[in-house]
Amino acid sequence: MNTDSLASLxxxxxxxxxxxxxxxxxxxxxxRRRQVRRRLAVAVSAATAVxxxxxxxxxxxxxxxxxxxxxxxxxxxSQPTKGDLAGDQAFLDQAVGLWQVGLTRAPEADRHVYDDMxxxxxxxxxxxxPAGRAxxxxxxxxxxxxxxxxxNAGGLKLAAGLVAIDPADGKLKLVTDQWQMDGPTDRLGNxxxxxxxxxxxxxxxxxxxxxxxxxxxxxxxxxxxxxxxxPVRDGIAVxxxxxxxxxxxxxxxxxxxxxxxxxxxxxxSIGFRPASEYVxxxxxxxxxxxxxxxxxGIRWVNARxxxxxxxxxxxxxxxxxxxxxxQKLAYSGTVGMYMGGYYIRVGLPxxxxxxxxxxxxxxxxxxxxxxxxxxxxxxxxxxxxxVNAAEPLPVHxxxxxxxxxxxxxxxxxxxxxxxxxxxxxxxxxxxxxxxDETVQVKVGEQVVDLPR
Amino acid sequence: MNEADFTDFVTHRAPALLRxxxxxxxxxxxxxxxxxxxxxxxxxxxxxxxxxxxxxxLRAAMANAAANRWRRRSRRVNEVPLESAxxxxxxxxxxxxxxxxxxxxxxxxxxxxxxxVLVLRFFDDxxxxxxxxxxxxxxxxxxxxxxxxxxxxxxxxxxxELPTTxxxxxxx
Numbered sequence: 001m002n003t004d005s006l007a008s009l010x011x012x013x014x015x016x017x018x019x020x021x022x023x024x025x026x027x028x029x030x031x032r033r034r035q036v037r038r039r040l041a042v043a044v045s046a047a048t049a050v051x052x053x054x055x056x057x058x059x060x061x062x063x064x065x066x067x068x069x070x071x072x073x074x075x076x077x078s079q080p081t082k083g084d085l086a087g088d089q090a091f092l093d094q095a096v097g098l099w100q101v102g103l104t105r106a107p108e109a110d111r112h113v114y115d116d117m118x119x120x121x122x123x124x125x126x127x128x129x130p131a132g133r134a135x136x137x138x139x140x141x142x143x144x145x146x147x148x149x150x151x152n153a154g155g156l157k158l159a160a161g162l163v164a165i166d167p168a169d170g171k172l173k174l175v176t177d178q179w180q181m182d183g184p185t186d187r188l189g190n191x192x193x194x195x196x197x198x199x200x201x202x203x204x205x206x207x208x209x210x211x212x213x214x215x216x217x218x219x220x221x222x223x224x225x226x227x228x229x230x231p232v233r234d235g236i237a238v239x240x241x242x243x244x245x246x247x248x249x250x251x252x253x254x255x256x257x258x259x260x261x262x263x264x265x266x267x268x269s270i271g272f273r274p275a276s277e278y279v280x281x282x283x284x285x286x287x288x289x290x291x292x293x294x295x296x297g298i299r300w301v302n303a304r305x306x307x308x309x310x311x312x313x314x315x316x317x318x319x320x321x322x323x324x325x326x327q328k329l330a331y332s333g334t335v336g337m338y339m340g341g342y343y344i345r346v347g348l349p350x351x352x353x354x355x356x357x358x359x360x361x362x363x364x365x366x367x368x369x370x371x372x373x374x375x376x377x378x379x380x381x382x383x384x385x386x387v388n389a390a391e392p393l394p395v396h397x398x399x400x401x402x403x404x405x406x407x408x409x410x411x412x413x414x415x416x417x418x419x420x421x422x423x424x425x426x427x428x429x430x431x432x433x434x435x436d437e438t439v440q441v442k443v444g445e446q447v448v449d450l451p452r
Numbered sequence: 453m454n455e456a457d458f459t460d461f462v463t464h465r466a467p468a469l470l471r472x473x474x475x476x477x478x479x480x481x482x483x484x485x486x487x488x489x490x491x492x493x494x495x496x497x498x499x500x501x502x503x504x505x506x507x508x509x510l511r512a513a514m515a516n517a518a519a520n521r522w523r524r525r526s527r528r529v530n531e532v533p534l535e536s537a538x539x540x541x542x543x544x545x546x547x548x549x550x551x552x553x554x555x556x557x558x559x560x561x562x563x564x565x566x567x568x569v570l571v572l573r574f575f576d577d578x579x580x581x582x583x584x585x586x587x588x589x590x591x592x593x594x595x596x597x598x599x600x601x602x603x604x605x606x607x608x609x610x611x612x613e614l615p616t617t618x619x620x621x622x623x624x
Contacts, residue, residue, distance in 0.1 A: 003574060003602070006555070006570075006574050006602075006605070007574040007575065007577070009555045010475055010555065010571070010574060010575040011575065013474075013475070013479070013555060013556050014471035014472075014474050014475055014575070015471060017467065017470050017471050017474055017481070017484075018467050018470070019466045019467060019470050019485065019488070020485060023462075023466060023485070023489070024459060024462045024463050024466065026489060027462050027466075027489055027492045027493055027496070028455070028458075028459060028462075028496070030489060030490075030492075030493035030496075031458070031492065031493045031494075031495070031496025031497065032496070033493075034493050034494060034496060034497055035496060035497040110565070111516065111588075146588060281563060281564075
């Protein structure tokens, strides 16, 4: 591979992409909202100037000949430290020192975000967590706009960071920093840290309940999540995710009411940056946490196989629909999702349509799934177990309700029989729907016993 | 603000920008759409000031924002497009799909800034000087990041054919 072929590969990988339907409209809506907020911010600035003239609780700070305003009595910066280690002054001092050292090496420092720190650092919270001692440190920063930042990113902001033990070396250090990009917020930060990045720590000052869901589930044939309310103490919610699950699949929301089991969409949920990834970024090493697992699904590319009845209701199931369903199935987060590069569309005797493919999400190996879709596009999901792509008959999915077996092997002739004494019945090539009573399938010349 | 002008630009240029965003996000399509949407939304109030040459500005904004992608990454599941999700096993015309998939996965493992340099240089065909301007760094840094990035890609792809001369052109 030379650089020309690298360019060619990059184009081949990306050139077919198109924005989702309605993308332009979404941009316009968002742009208009931001313009309104921007105008409001200008109005607030004018009001602040009036307050200054009246001797309000504001101070003017001069820096680089730029007049800037800083809120002198921000309670987040001045209230007593919370947490069960609030009285441990040595730890608080250590946390402040590590914050200051950490900021000099923070990835955002490269973008000059932390060039102009204001006031003194303040430990907002210090306490014990399942991952050991930790402290949330906050400080004001004046971010000077530069072309490495989002448009409109400059201004007086609040920066926050978590000082915690890095499990890689057992040392306390700054393991994540964050700064407000869009004005005031009632959260100082959301952190995922500790062994396996399994400890979640969310700050909240709004008193709004916080709920978390450890992982996506399949329940009653539908994608679902169990939601648990996180206990909040001293403005901090902490939970350690079980070691057996993929922490990237966890989801956290802050809202007034308990989320329903079908609350799956991550838009609007609380985001986290794994501390191990942050530390890797600081050290300029490959962030292992985002290394996607190797694909284990069936490697058929662009295969659209059909099988089963041509009769009964015919309705289209397009890629967008499948993608939407697969995303609901796989909402597990950050280390990749491989949707099968193929699917098998099967017309069923009862008028439904089955779609069989495989899906690999998070750190889990690929699994078969079947959607049973009714003409009004309602679906049920059935799990078909782990994929073994090397088997002579890689797809042998027994559908529910005695609708039969979906069998497939690309490029091979298929035959079946319902008892070892019966004659072989032709099932075409590539994919077929065969009777529920089928016991053996012949793939080319190789006989495969179906599991019963 | 000429909204019709902005709308026309987004309608016609969003696909090309999305492709850059896709690679900047290491093949995470959901994050790429989020990234592009956010950058375009932020450009909306400033359109009058950037409308003469919006693309270099927006590509630079995306490249820099991609380094901050964690803020968006949880919003949508990562997705590999249905068509090219999983590479085939055997040689033949599908091998190109294998390479595409591998190169995107390899890109994902690079530090965001290094990835941005490679994407802007070899996908958007920007000069070293333009990349340096976009990323607010020196040309020497672009050279060294290019060199190190190509070296890492070669290691990740186990590709002995990546020309040594190209790798050795870096340096501050």
